[in-house]
Amino acid sequence: MNALVLTMALSASPDGGIDVIKDVLLPEIARAKTLKLPATENEKPADPPYWVGAFVNELETYDVRASFGALTGRGQETSLQCLPRVRVGNKKFDDSNFADRGSFSFLFGDMGGRGRLSPAELDVDLLRHALWLGFDDAYKSAVERLAKKRAFVQTISVAEPTDDFGPAPVFTFDRPRVPVKVDADQTAALTRRTSAVFLENPLLQEGTAWYRARSSQQTFASSEGAMHRLGEEEVFVQLAVSAQAADGMDLRLRKQFNGHDAADLPSEAELIDAAKKLSAQMTALAKAPVADEDYSGPVLFVDQAAALFFLSSIGDPLSNPREPLGARVEGRMIERLGKRVAAKFLSATDDPTVATWNDGKRAVPLWGAFPVDDDGVQSQRVGLIESGVLKKYYMSRTPTARLKETNGHARGVQGGVGNLFVTTTAPTTRAQLKKRMLELAKDEDLDYGLMVESMGETVPRNASDLRLSAPVLIWKVYADGREVLVRGLSFKTLSGRVLKELEAMGDDPSLLNLEHRGQRTSVVAPSVLVKLMDLTRTRQDFEKPPVLPRP
Numbered sequence: 082m083n084a085l086v087l088t089m090a091l092s093a094s095p096d097g098g099i100d101v102i103k104d105v106l107l108p109e110i111a112r113a114k115t116l117k118l119p120a121t122e123n124e125k126p127a128d129p130p131y132w133v134g135a136f137v138n139e140l141e142t143y144d145v146r147a148s149f150g151a152l153t154g155r156g157q158e159t160s161l162q163c164l165p166r167v168r169v170g171n172k173k174f175d176d177s178n179f180a181d182r183g184s185f186s187f188l189f190g191d192m193g194g195r196g197r198l199s200p201a202e203l204d205v206d207l208l209r210h211a212l213w214l215g216f217d218d219a220y221k222s223a224v225e226r227l228a229k230k231r232a233f234v235q236t237i238s239v240a241e242p243t244d245d246f247g248p249a250p251v252f253t254f255d256r257p258r259v260p261v262k263v264d265a266d267q268t269a270a271l272t273r274r275t276s277a278v279f280l281e282n283p284l285l286q287e288g289t290a291w292y293r294a295r296s297s298q299q300t301f302a303s304s305e306g307a308m309h310r311l312g313e314e315e316v317f318v319q320l321a322v323s324a325q326a327a328d329g330m331d332l333r334l335r336k337q338f339n340g341h342d343a344a345d346l347p348s349e350a351e352l353i354d355a356a357k358k359l360s361a362q363m364t365a366l367a368k369a370p371v372a373d374e375d376y377s378g379p380v381l382f383v384d385q386a387a388a389l390f391f392l393s394s395i396g397d398p399l400s401n402p403r404e405p406l407g408a409r410v411e412g413r414m415i416e417r418l419g420k421r422v423a424a425k426f427l428s429a430t431d432d433p434t435v436a437t438w439n440d441g442k443r444a445v446p447l448w449g450a451f452p453v454d455d456d457g458v459q460s461q462r463v464g465l466i467e468s469g470v471l472k473k474y475y476m477s478r479t480p481t482a483r484l485k486e487t488n489g490h491a492r493g494v495q496g497g498v499g500n501l502f503v504t505t506t507a508p509t510t511r512a513q514l515k516k517r518m519l520e521l522a523k524d525e526d527l528d529y530g531l532m533v534e535s536m537g538e539t540v541p542r543n544a545s546d547l548r549l550s551a552p553v554l555i556w557k558v559y560a561d562g563r564e565v566l567v568r569g570l571s572f573k574t575l576s577g578r579v580l581k582e583l584e585a586m587g588d589d590p591s592l593l594n595l596e597h598r599g600q601r602t603s604v605v606a607p608s609v610l611v612k613l614m615d616l617t618r619t620r621q622d623f624e625k626p627p628v629l630p631r632p
Contacts, residue, residue: 101137102310105135105208106302110135113216114304118224127224131175132168132246134303134457135212137161140221140486143263145292153289155269163208165215169223172246176227178479180407195460233406238621243403247480249487250312251306252459254452258298258312261342271349272318278356279322284367285360287323287333290352292316294343302475307457314341315448315601320356326367329623330568334363334535334553339594341446362554369566372618376570379521379584380515380614386533386552388593388604390611393549394579395429396498396604398595399465399474402481403495415474418483423580426507431490432462433499437453438592438605448594449500449603452550456491460499463488470579492600503606508588514610517585519560521612529557531616532564538595547575552616569619 108134118127130323139161166282168175215289240379272292279288302308302601321335333499336359341348347355382390398414414422433451437444451460456478463473475496476488490496509517518530557565576582587608 082555098191101203101208101300102302102308105212106135106137106180106300106308109212109216110302110304112213112381113165113220116167116216116220118221128227129168130167130169130220130223130304131171132166132304133216134166134301134307136164136166137208137300138164139258139298139300139463141296143261143265143294145269145272146289147269147272147291148287148289149280149285150273152269152273155265155354161203163211163215163246165212165219167216167219167223168246169220169227170245171369173244174230174242175184175245176223176230177245178403178405179226179230179233179605180405185337200238213233230406237406239406243482244480244485244560247478247486249307249456249458252309252453252457253307254309254311254459255377256312256452257298257310259314261294261314261316263294263343268294269550270507271352275318275320275352275356278353279360282322282360282364284324284364284555285322286325286631287321288360289321290356291319300511303457309453309457310454311451316340316343316346318346318352320352320359322359322363324363325623325626326366326369326568327626328371329625330371330619331415331623332363332366334366337594339446339448345446354392359461365566366554366568369568370473371569372567372616375618376531376616377613378525378527379518379610379612380616381518381530381532381558381608381610383511383534383587383589384533384591385535385593386554387587387608388534388591388606389538390549391429391606392498392501392593392597392602392604394575395423395465395503396545396602398503398547399471400492400494400497402474402476402484403479405468409545413520414471417471417484418474420471420484421469421581423466423469423581426505426586427466427503427580427583428464428506429466429470429501429503430462431499432502432509433460433490434462435500438603440592445592446594447500447592447603448596448601449498451499454487454489454491455493456487458487458489458491461489463490493598497603498597498604501605503586503604504590505586505607507585508607509585510588511608514587514608515558518558518610521584521610523560527611529559529565532556532558532572538597547579548572548578549575570616571619573615573617575614579611579614582612584612586610 084243090459113133114130117129120126143157143160170176182444266347272290276290277286296314299311316337319337323333325331336355402415436450438447454460465473475490476484476486477491477496479495522530534554536552551571554568555570557567590605590607592605
């Protein structure tokens with residue numbers, strides 16, 4: 082066997098090697114604090130930075146891809162990225178939280194185009210060079226943005242000014258990366274054999290298996306004294322198939338298994354069975370009829386679809402709570418703090434300090450776990466909704482009018498989801514949920530209700546309203562017990578009252594690990610029945626499928 086061990090040259094080393102924080106970040110942060118543009122003839126000198134921080138992100142990835150039993154790619158990639166951050170002004174009023182259309186980021190400003198250097202190996206001089214240029218760019222951008230923001234506030238009246246940067250205790254943390262060990266030959270053979278299952282289905286236009294092992298390390302330091310080294314490891318196997326129905330509609334299905342190392346993944350026999358099931362689902366989906374009418378009635382979300390429903394209706398609306406000046410959006414859920422926003426039997430918490438969840442068989446890793454957030458603050462458990470009442474929302478160090486302090490949930494530049502847990506005080510069996518759905522359908526003069534098992538994981542970015550991605554596996558459920566798979570339906574924009582329209586929730590919580598808006602995220606949630614939702618049937622034309630059968 083050919084054993085491949087992912088090892089990176091990019092590590093803070095306690096044994097006399099290069100220490101990224103001590104040898105690189107701290108000296109350059111100290112130098113960046115002295116940045117100051119000279120005064121011009123008619124203007125005062127620009128403000129120096131009052132806060133400076135930087136990340137050095139290291140990543141090593143090993144990928145194997147196979148299609149219909151043949152390897153299509155195999156390789157190892159190493160990357161490193163320097164991300165400088167600068168704040169100019171003071172904590173009450175700085176360059177952040179301003180909708181300057183020419184700015185790269187509302188929160189920390191431009192990361193510095195000249196500083197985005199990605200060397201393949203660690204070199205102190207090279208990293209310091211990258212940070213020098215990056216801090217210079219970030220500072221100049223921040224100064225310009227602060228000047229625009231000051232001019233903007235002179236033209237408007239801000240009723241209740243909110244500070245731009247909140248307090249946080251200084252936190253240090255050290256968990257170095259553990260190299261991921263991969264048996265290259267065995268992994269390639271497994272990926273090849275799994276994808277070969279799809280050869281048996283002549284309908285498929287794509288039948289792939291993708292194995293990835295990844296080891297990353299985030300190193301951070303700031304001028305306040307916060308610093309951490311956070312190593313993370315992950316592996317996944319993703320199966321994907323695509324086809325066209327007879328009417329030309331493009332169809333795609335995928336299944337992913339996640340973990341921290343190979344021991345967390347299913348056995349080869351389980352992967353083969355999963356591939357066979359996915360292939361059979363695609364055959365059934367391609368043969369399914371296209372919905373012939375729009376739908377307005379009850380919808381039952383189960384399994385992956387239930388998790389995505391709650392991610393879209395709870396996680397996203399409670400993320401990014403601070404709106405930048407000049408970009409006001411009315412009717413946001415966060416404005417109802419302390420009021421009922423959901424059915425009384427629903428509660429939701431987010432706890433990134435929990436590393437695993439027991440599915441009844443084993444402890445499954447939670448991808449959304451993190452000990453320290455992207456502000457360098459220790460992560461915390463947060464009670465979001467209690468018995469239907471909104472208690473908190475996701476907070477970074479960017480204060481809001483109602484909440485001033487961070488709760489350790491900075492994901493990227495503002496507060497976001499980690500491990501979202503949705504629970505109910507009145508759990509109901511799947512059979513009871515279907516029965517109640519049919520009763521609600523009858524009240525709407527419908528012969529059937531709709532049950533959604535899976536949806537696409539990509540949702541519209543930066544949407545101010547509530548939206549769900551299109552359903553992938555959706556059934557018409559009839560009173561006589563028939564469940565008919567259909568195609569070609571999509572959700573209309575959700576009402577802000579959708580969580581109040583919940584009829585019941587299941588006793589069958591399941592876990593979904595995914596990458597959501599650039600962040601590793603986990604959702605644990607049961608099935609849920611919504612009283613009334615609107616879906617529209619597709620009315621588009623499709624490209625005809627291939628004339629000849631697959632070779």
